[in-house]
Amino acid sequence: MSQRKTWEKLLSAERLGAGKAPRTPERTAFQQDYDRIVFTSAFRRMKDKTQVFPLSKSDYVRTRLTHSLEASCVGRSLGAVVGREIIARHGLKNVESGDFGAIVAAACLAHDIGNPPFGHAGEDAIREWFRTSGLLERHDFTPAQRADFMRYEGNAQGFRIVTRLQSPTNPGGLQLTGAVLAAFTKYPRPSQVDGELDGKSGSKFGFFQQDAAVFRQVARSTGLVERIPGTAWRRHPLAFLVEVADDTCYLIVDLEDAARLGFVPYKDAECLLADLAGSAASGRRLDRLQDPKERIEYLRAKAIGRLLESAAGVFLENEAAILAGEFDEELLAQSPVAVPLQAVLRLAKETIYTARPALEIETAGFEVLGALLGLFTQAVEAGAGEGRLTTREQMLLRLLPVQFLGHGGRPDPDPYVRLLQVADFVAGMTDSYAVDLYRKLKGFDLPA
Numbered sequence: 001m002s003q004r005k006t007w008e009k010l011l012s013a014e015r016l017g018a019g020k021a022p023r024t025p026e027r028t029a030f031q032q033d034y035d036r037i038v039f040t041s042a043f044r045r046m047k048d049k050t051q052v053f054p055l056s057k058s059d060y061v062r063t064r065l066t067h068s069l070e071a072s073c074v075g076r077s078l079g080a081v082v083g084r085e086i087i088a089r090h091g092l093k094n095v096e097s098g099d100f101g102a103i104v105a106a107a108c109l110a111h112d113i114g115n116p117p118f119g120h121a122g123e124d125a126i127r128e129w130f131r132t133s134g135l136l137e138r139h140d141f142t143p144a145q146r147a148d149f150m151r152y153e154g155n156a157q158g159f160r161i162v163t164r165l166q167s168p169t170n171p172g173g174l175q176l177t178g179a180v181l182a183a184f185t186k187y188p189r190p191s192q193v194d195g196e197l198d199g200k201s202g203s204k205f206g207f208f209q210q211d212a213a214v215f216r217q218v219a220r221s222t223g224l225v226e227r228i229p230g231t232a233w234r235r236h237p238l239a240f241l242v243e244v245a246d247d248t249c250y251l252i253v254d255l256e257d258a259a260r261l262g263f264v265p266y267k268d269a270e271c272l273l274a275d276l277a278g279s280a281a282s283g284r285r286l287d288r289l290q291d292p293k294e295r296i297e298y299l300r301a302k303a304i305g306r307l308l309e310s311a312a313g314v315f316l317e318n319e320a321a322i323l324a325g326e327f328d329e330e331l332l333a334q335s336p337v338a339v340p341l342q343a344v345l346r347l348a349k350e351t352i353y354t355a356r357p358a359l360e361i362e363t364a365g366f367e368v369l370g371a372l373l374g375l376f377t378q379a380v381e382a383g384a385g386e387g388r389l390t391t392r393e394q395m396l397l398r399l400l401p402v403q404f405l406g407h408g409g410r411p412d413p414d415p416y417v418r419l420l421q422v423a424d425f426v427a428g429m430t431d432s433y434a435v436d437l438y439r440k441l442k443g444f445d446l447p448a
Contacts, residue, residue: 001223004090006323009223010236011095011103012179016163016217017172023094030102033180034072037110040166040174043068046112048430050119050362062257064112064119067249072108074304075245079104081312082241086319100238106176107183107242114158116427117434118365125369126152126423135377139415144192148208149419151191157427159185159207163214165424168403172214178221182236185215186243188224189232197227199328200243201235210420225325234325237315244311244331248304251344252276256300258352259292266292272347273299275340277306310335368438369426375441376400376422380411384418396441400425 001009013029014020023029037043046064062070083100086092116122130136130149148156163173163181182188187206189197196202207215216230225234252273259269273296274281280302289295311331318334321327332341352358379396382389389397397411404421406412412421429437439445 002090003320003323004092006223007086007090007092008095010179010182010238011099012177012182012221012223014178014221015172015175016178016181016214016221017170018175028099028102029177030099030106030180033174033176034102034106034109036174036176037106037113037162040113040161042113042161042166042428043109045428045430046115048432049112049115049117050122050431062253064115067253068109068112070253071111071245071249072105074248074308075108075242076101076105078241078245078308078312079238081308082315085312085316089319103177103179103183104238104241104245106180107238108245110158110162110184111186111242111246112154112158114156114161114427115154116157117369117429117431118362120154121362121365122369122427123152123154125366126373126427128366129370129373133374133377135381135419141416142209144190144209145416147191148416149423151205152423153187153191153205154427155185155187155204155206156191156208156211157424159215160211160424161428163211165403165428178218179236179238181218182222182224183238183242185218186235186239188215188219188235188239189227193228193232197232200330201239201328202227202232208420210417227325235322235328237319237322240315240322240331241311244307247330247332248307248311251341251348252300252303252307254348254352255344256296258348258355259296261355263355264347264351266296268347269296270299272340272344273303275343276337277302278337280306307332307335307337307341310337365431365434368434371438371442372426372429372434373422376425377419380405380418380422381415384411384413384415 013023015029043065046068049064080097080101083095083097086100087095087097116126118125127150130152136146136149159181161173162176162184166174185206187201187204189202189205190207190209190212191205219233222236224236227233255264255269255272258264259266270292277299281299286295286298289298314331314334315322318327332338375396379393379400382393383397402409404425406418412418426434436445
C-alpha cells in the first residue's frame, strides 16, 4: 500500500458503532469528536482530579482538566504543522492540515479522562489493592483478566470510558471516529501478552480484556500495523504527537506550577526554561519583563514552541519508519531538546513530584481508594452469591449506581465484569468525592 493510501486509511472518519461520519464544511467529524468529549460528565470531573498537587487550595495550579485543555491546544498546533507537510508530500485529497490538528486535539483532550483520583498514585493504589486483597485468587480468571487488575492502567480506563461508559446505550459509547480513538491509544496492546514487548508503546497497556474486541474494530478501521495478530498493534502515527503534547505540557507547566507554589526557586525554573527555549529566549521582550511570574510565562511559551518545532522535525524525518511500525521511541527524546528536557525531568522527580504536600495526600489516597474498593467489592461479591446479605452490604449495594451493576440492578454474575464495574465506579470519582464518601462510610463524617 502506498504511503498516500496508508494515510487515507489512518485518517478514518468511520465512527465506532455508527458507520462513516458525514463531512460538513462547518464542522468536521474530528471537530465533532472534540465537542462530544467536552460535554461528557467524565471530562467535567477532571476539574477536581489531581495533576501534580492534589486538592490544591491555589486557584492558579492546574488540574487534570486544565492540563488536558492545554495539551489539546498544543496538540492542535503540532498536528497542523505535521499535517501540512504530510499533505504536500503525498498529495492527499479532501484533507486539510486542520484535520490532523483536530484529531490530535481531540485525542489530547481525552488522554487523561480515565485517570482515577489522586493521579498516578491512584493507579498505584488500585493495583496494590487488587494484588494484596486476595480477591483475584477466589475466581478462575484468565492470566489476562488477572493482569487487568494487577497492572491497572488509567489509559485503558480512558478507552473504556469513551467507548463504553459514556453514552452506554449507544454501541461504541461516544461513537468517536477511528482516527481519534487510535491516536488516543498510545499503548495499543492488552495487559497480558506472551513475552515482553519492546519500545515505548509496549511499556503500558491501552485496553482491558472486556474491550479488546472494540479496539480490534478501531485497529481494523484505521489499518494499524499488527504486532501480534489480533492482539497487539503498532501505534497510530498521530499517537506520537499526542504523547509530545502531553509530555510538553506536564513537564513545562508542572515546573511553572511548582515555581508559583514555592517548591522550585524562580531563578532555577527560569534557567531551565531558557535552556529549553534556546535562542528564542533572548530578546528585548524578556529584558523588559521584571516580574518573575511574567518572565516564567514568557519563557514557557517560547520553550513550548521550540519543543513542538523539534518534535515535528523528528516525526517528519522518520515518517516512513513510523508508518511501517519500525519507529517506537519518544519524539522528544530523539530531538535537539532531549538534554535540557532531561534536566527538567530530573528536577521534577527530585523536587516537584516528591513535595511533602503531594506525598501526604497521595499516601492518604492509598487508604481512601483501598477502603472504597474493599467495601464495594465485598458488597458485590456477597450480592452475587446465594447467601444472605448483611444489612451493611445491602446498604452499600444501594449506594452503588445502577450503571455499575448488572441486569436487574444486581451484581453481574461474571466476577471479572463485576470487579471491573467496581473499579469503574471508584476510578470515576473526583478527589474530593472519594475523600467525602470514604469519611461518610467510615463514620468520620455524617451527611448534612
